[in-house]
Amino acid sequence: MYKDFGPTKAVTDMTLELKRGVVTGLVGENGSGKSTISSMISGVYPPTKGTMTYKGQPYSPKSVLDARKQGIQYLTQEQGTIDGMTVAENMFLGEEESLGKKGIVNIKKINARSAEILKENGLENVIPTKMVDDYSFEERKMIETARALSHQPEILIIDETTTALSQKGRDRIYEIIAEQKAKGTAVLIISHDLDEVKHLCDEVVVMRDGIYINTLTGGDIEPHNIRQNMIGREIDGSYYRADYECSYDEEVVLEVRNLSVSGIFEDISFELHKGEILGIGGLSECGMHELLKTVYGALKPSSGSVILKKNGVQLKNTTVSVKNKIAYIPKDRDKESLFQATSIKDNIVTAALDKLKKGFIITPSSERKMADKEAANIEVKMRDIEQQVRDLSGGNKQKVVIAKWMANDSRLFIMDCPTRGIDVGVKEKIYKLMNRLKNEGIAILMVSEEMMELIGMADRIITMKDGKLSKEFERSAGLTESTIISAIV
Template identity: 55%
Template sequence: MQKESVIKVEHITKTFGLTKALTDVSLEIGYGEIRGLIGENGSGKSTLASMIVGTGHPDSGEMWYRGEKHNPKNMLESKEKKINILIQENGTINGLTVAENMFLGKESTFSKSGNVNKRRLIEEGSKALARIGAGHINAADRIEKLSFEDRKLVEVAVAMYNEPEVLFVDETTTALSQKGRELIYKLMDEMREAGKTIVFISHDMAELERMCDSISVLRDGHFVGTLQKEEITQDTLKRMMIGRELTGDYYRGDYEMSYQEEVVLEVDNVTWGETVQDISFQLHKGEILGLGGLTECGMHELCKIIFGAIKPDSGSVHLTDGTKITSPSSAIKSKIAYMPKDRDLESLFLATSIKDNIVMASMDKIKKGFFIPPRAEKELADEHAGKLEVKMQNTSQYVRELSGGNKQKVVVAKWMANGSEILLMDCPTRGIDIGVKAAIYRLMEQLKKEGKSIIMVSEEMPELLGMSDRIIVMKDGKQTGEFERSEVLSEHDLIHAML
C-alpha cells in the first residue's frame, strides 16, 4: 500500500439477510484530506463506515490503515488506533451528567481508591467542551437537560478529546443549526491543516462542495467513482448517485396559491413562555403552510403545541367545529399527524419491527373488540410500506436496520395508515437523500390534491419556497412575516423577516 493512503479498502462485500449492502467496493483515502462519501439512502455509506470503525465486519475483502491490515473487532480497537466516528443519531445516555457521558468507560482515569473524583471529571469535561467552542455547556448538568444540538456537541467534544487521526462525520450536521454546523466545519478545517483525515457523509450538496477535497459516490452498494475538487458539481454528483439525470425541479411546478376556502385548523393567540409569543393563523383544506425561521425561533415548539405535546400558557389550537387540541391523543383522534424533527428519538421505536411502527397509530382501526388480528396488522403495514417503496427485507425487519430515508418513509406510512387529514411535518426531509426528498415532495403534492392539509416546518429556504402555498416566518418566538406563493418571492424576502 502506498503511504499517501491512510485508509484503503479492497473488494469489500457485506450482506444483511437477502440484502446486499456492499458489493466489491474498493477505494483509497489520503492523509490530510476531507473526503466526501455520498449516495442515496441505502447505498452503503454508513455500512462502509461501520466496517472501518469496527461496529460492523465485512463478509469478504480487505482493509488497510496506515499501510497495515485493519480488521477491528470493535469500535474500541479502532479508537485505540485513533479512528473515531460521529453519527447522526443521539449517542448520549439519559440519567448521567454531561461529564459522565463524556468519560463513560474511562472512570478509572479519575479514580483514587475506587472512588471517582467527580470534580476532576467535570473539570476535564469542561475543558474538552471549551476546546471545541462549546463552553456554554455545563459539564455538571444532567444530559437530558440539553437540547439535541448540545448533546451532539458533547459527542463532538468526546471525539476531539481522543485526538483522532481519522474522523468519520456521518450525517452529524443534519441536526445542527448553522452555528453548530460552522463549529463542525472549523474543527474539520483544523484537522485537515494538521494532516489528519475526515470522511464526511452528508446529503447537503452545498456543504459537500464547500468542505470536501474529493467526493466518492456509492450507488446500490457499488462504488461509482471519486471526483476531485475541480470536478465537483451538484449535477454531476446527482447523476452519479442515482444513475440518471435529475433536475432541480422536484418542487411544485406552479407559482399560485391553490387551496380551498374551508378552514380546518385555527391557532389563536398561542403563547408559551418567550419561545412562542402570541401566534395566530388559520390552516385551509388542501393547503401546504410553511413555517420558517432560524433554528431557535420557536417554530419547532409551535409545531409541538399544535399537536398537543406542549401545553401553551395561553391561547388555543382547535378545529373549526370547536374541538380543542390539548394532548397528542386528542390530536390523533382528530386525525392530526405529527412527524417530529428527530424521528429516531420521538417518532420511531427502533428496537421493534417496521410493521409495529406503522400500525401503532391505527390500532382502533383494525382491532376486533379487544383482539388485534395479526393478519390485519401485516396487511396494513405491507400496504403502506409498499406504497412508499420502503427498502426492506419485509415488514418484520427492525426499524433500526433501515437507512435514514427509509426510516422517514416508515414515519410517513404510520400516519398514512391512520388516515390523517392534517399533517404536521417538522423538517420532513432532514438527513435524507435527493431521491427520497423528491418522493416526499411528490407525496405532499398528492396529499394536497386529495384535500389534506400540511404544516411544514423547515430550515431550508428552497424547500419553503418550493412547496408552500403560504409561508409564516418567525423570529425570537414572534411572527415577523407572512408571504404568499408567487414566482417573484425570493430567499431574500424570507431572510429579511428572519433576521
C-alpha cells in the same frame, strides 16, 4: 469490502481510500451503504468479507472504543449521548480508568478534565456535572464533537451530523473540518446537502446499492453531477412544485389563536386551509419546532388554543390529535416517532389500531396486510415488514413514519423538517407525496430550516423571529431566499 445482515446485502464490493489532509465526501441515496462503511471503519461491526488497512497495517477494530484508541473518531447523525448520565460520564464513557487508579474511577478528575475539554471547544456554558438530558439535541451534538476532539484524531468521520444543527452549529463543524484538514487529519463526510459537499470536499466518492460508482474531483464536484451519479439517471428540472400559484380552498381546517409557551414563543395566530401547504421558517432557536409540538398537543401551551374548525375540537393532547386524524412527523424521528427495537409492521400499525379492531380483537393477518400495503405504497426498502426499524437507513425510517400516518387515513399533516438527513431520491418522493396530499384537499403545516424547501413547496410562508411571527409571504416566482432570510435574522 462486503457487509451482509442476514439475507440483506448492505455493502457489496466497495473500495474506499482516506488520505491525510484530504476531505473526502461519501454520497449516495439512503440505503446505499454509506453509514455501513463508516460503521465498519469505526468498529461498530466487522465486515462480512474484505480487508481494511490503516497506516500500512491490517486493521480490524474490536469495538468503537478500540477504534477510538487507534485515532478514529465517529460523529453520527443521531443522538450519541446516553440519557441518565452526566455530561462528564458521557465524555469518558469506556475510558474512565484513564483518570483513575486500580479500577477506582476518579470522578473529580473526570469532571475537571471534561470542563477543560468543553472550554477548549467553546462550550464553557456546559456543566460537566449536569445530566446530559438537560441539554438540547444540538448542545448534545456539540458535546459529542468535543469528546471526539479530546484526542487528536487520525481519521474523523462526520455522518450527517450537520443536518440537525442550526447555522451556528454547522459553522462550528465547518471550522473543525478546516482545522483538522490543516493538521493532516483524514476527514470523511457523509452528507445529503450537496452544496455542503461541494463547499467542503476535495474529492467525492459515490455509492449506489452498496457498490462503488465513481470518484469526483475538482470541477466535477457539482450538485447536478453528483445527483446524476447517485441516482444513475438525469433529474429533469426541479423536484419541487412546478407551479407558482398560491392555491388552496377557502375552507379553514385549523385555527391557532394567540398561542404561547412561556419563554419559547408568544401570541402566535394563523389559519390553515384545506389543500394548503403552509410553511414556517426561521432560525432554529426561534421557537418554530416547539410551535409544531404545541399545535399537535405534545407540548402544553401557557395560553391560547388550537381548534379544528370542522367540529370545533380543541387539540389539547396527542390522543385527541390522533383520534382526529392528525399526523405529526417530528424533526427527531428516531427519538420521537419510531419504536427502534420493534418491527416495521409494528411501527406502521401503531396509530391505526382502532381501525384494525373487530370488536376487541386485532388479528396478526390484518396487521400484516395493512403494513405490507402502506410500506409498498411509499416504497420502503426493506427485507420484509418484520425487519427492525433501527436497521433501516434514515430515508427509509422516514418513509415508515409517513406510512404510519397514511395507515391512519390522516387528513392533516404536521411536518417538522420532513426531509432532514435524507437523499435526493427520497426527497423527490416526499415532495410528490406532499403534492398529492395537497391535491386531495389534505392540509399540511410544515416547518423547514431549508429556505428552498419552503419556497419550492409552500403556498404561504410565515416567518418567526425571537419567538414571534415576523412576516408572511405568498407563493410567487419572484420569492427568493434572501427575502425570507431578511425576515428571520
